[in-house]
Amino acid sequence: MTADGAAFRARDGGIEALLHWPGIPGDMDIERETVVEAGVSIGAALVFIAAVLVVGMQFRTNGHITGTGGLAVVAAIGFFVFLMAGVGVYFAYR
Numbered sequence: 514m515t516a517d518g519a520a521f522r523a524r525d526g527g528i529e530a531l532l533h534w535p536g537i538p539g540d541m542d543i544e545r546e547t548v549v550e551a552g553v554s555i556g557a558a559l560v561f562i563a564a565v566l567v568v569g570m571q572f573r574t575n576g577h578i579t580g581t582g583g584l585a586v587v588a589a590i591g592f593f594v595f596l597m598a599g600v601g602v603y604f605a606y607r
Contacts, residue, residue: 550604557600561593 568589572582 553600553604554597557593557596560596561589564589564592 565586568582568585569578572579572585578586
């Protein structure tokens with residue numbers, strides 16, 4: 514058994530024993546830059562999802578995507594790749 518009682522919790526505490534963290538809950542300092550990077554990345558991923566949804570709704574016939582729609586999906590994927598590369602370069606050199 515350790516000084517903080519982790520072995521006791523592992524035996525009797527159920528799932529909480531697996532979630533044991535040595536720090537104080539909520540005691541996590543996140544830099545503003547990290548939050549901005551995560552927000553921009555999540556925003557870019559949401560733009561990609563929205564683009565794929567719009568392509569899926571605009572280029573379908575009888576429940577199937579058309580050939581032009583397939584090209585539009587490939588273009589959306591390419592746009593996403595270049596967008597994320599641009600975001601990475603921006604954050605690397607700012």
